[in-house]
Amino acid sequence: MASIFFCGDMHGSFAHIIQAVHDHQPDAIVLLGDLQAPRPLEVELAEILGRTEVWLIHGNHDTDSEADHDHLFGSSLAGRNLHGRVETVAGVRIAGLGGVFRGNVWSPPGPAHFTSREDFVARGGKGNRWRGGLALKHRSTIFPADVERLAKERAEVLVTHEAPSSHPHGFAAIDALARSLGVDKSFHGHHHDSLDYSGTWHALGVQARGVGFRGITDLDGRVIRAGDYDDKARR
Template identity: 50%
Template sequence: MNTQPILFCGDPHDRFDHILRAAELLNPMAIVLLGDIEPEQSLHLELTAIDPQKLWFIHGNHDTDSEQNWHHLWGSQLAERTIHGRVVELPNGLKLAGLGGVFRESVWYPGLQSQARFESRACHARSTPRQDRWQGSVHRKHWSSIYPDEFKALAIQRADILVTHEAPGYHPNGFEILDDLARSMGVKLSVHGHQHDRLDSSHRWGQQGFKSFGVGLCGITAIDIDGHAEVIFSGDLDHQPHLPGA
């Protein structure tokens, strides 16, 4: 493992002590939060001991559950460290891409709907009653919905690592379209949160064309571009029986 690892942090749900400890002990190149962050105070205050240039995040569905959750993330001084819908370059030259949020039937749910109900957040906002709009846009919860235009904008870019909140197709609750996205972008590694488990998907890697990892609830895994993974902190549910069909 690289002497300066990339740490992927499963859904913190307002728990950050383990992330602060890992940052202090390992001096990582980058720390990537995989959504459902839910800080009790602005994120930059929760992680003030960490160099902000090392921090990256995507949002999860619970990050729009309340006004507090929204403000503590998007109103934080670290809001610019989101990689949702974009590609950034890490100090070692690797390109990191992100897709936060979740698929929702009321917007777009691949495999269930043949077409999305709304192509973009702006399109959705136009049909949202004024009293239901948040920050002049869609209802607050839909700030964590995935829209097709965001997906398509990523698909034409190139990256080495793709982080998503939703799981790709290997997972019983995952989405094959995220496999398509990873292949379109040419990524070698895909990492996700959301499902709170850490299933072994290595049997699918050849079929997928990339290596995929889930990081458990409040877990931290260091993963390099070759797919070598080291669990730094086990997720809370890692030792529970795997889901049926896994």
Template identity: 45%
Template structure:
């Protein structure tokens, strides 16, 4: 387990400028309120807004949703992973990924102000892979391209296949190194989490992980399992915001 306190000391300024956003489900007003409050009280803004999935838009491209942010806070950069509801329909998937200069983090490691952030979007689907069970398909291409017969009469593959977690994506990330891992699904410290994500975090030698999906924040309980997990796991609840140190910026529907 890496030294979390030392990592936080070395990267404190960068971590304060990284904001991780829980599931918004097409609600963005709280982000503007949080940014406005910070600029009024501290005369600064975060460097990055990182969405943890379930942005959940299907009638407007993400780049248009972000346009007011670009106008009012042009220095703030945006990154995201997809969640399960971002693959509810093909319209959801297209709108999310029509994202302008926002960065899709799924399946890669990106350095943000000296901190390496890894992204794994989506959720575990039983028809694809539900650890610890064996996977049915290794990757999205195999799941979606099964010949003409399953998709006859102009049908398309189920859009939810876009949002599934695939073994090949996890295997690829496991070969890389990062400081922070963001996922939509939860690690095993959540009652509905997965040990496969614990192992991924350990393989990548991350200090900290953030997840959304379950619309709750059990981070205090997670902290009791930190030594066993081998990393610092944190949840961000519905419309919540935390910075890279795990400090609450906005507490979701419960208010400030």
């Protein structure tokens, strides 16, 4: 069975991931958003690039600044972003949905104000543009078109930055996406909690996990690193 590590919000720190790769030698790692890499991501992870596959999704804080954005989306690893697609990672079909729901675009189950990035750029006003396109903040916003496109695929695992409805601040839209994809496992970051939702999600047949702040969980739901206590509780 493949050994895949799912890594919770890093917020600029990667030493624990590098150490875990050296210690456990997983086939792949998947970063669950809010990387905020201080340098281009391939520089931060240079020590392990030849040792494991690196995949990721982005989080809301990855568009806090131009540096946060460019060190991820301008990285040579940007093509490993699973957002909006399904890829085979160490033999496992993984679907990704990066970013967060924002009320001025779409906060399900409410109606969407904009359906896609193109719709936002066309109707959102010139003042909301960045580098000639979508506003910087909204490059980590989930649009309905992102979910609708992904829901047509099939996968074994879903990784998201947002949480499913099992979390107090989660969304039923994530549940519905998991059902559409036919996954049996789901992992998310964002809330900095290490949580096992197997009881509440049992009826859906999905093993769902929240991965903690700088925490690491494996494909079977085992906690490799519980994560750090975050007194700021950033989301």
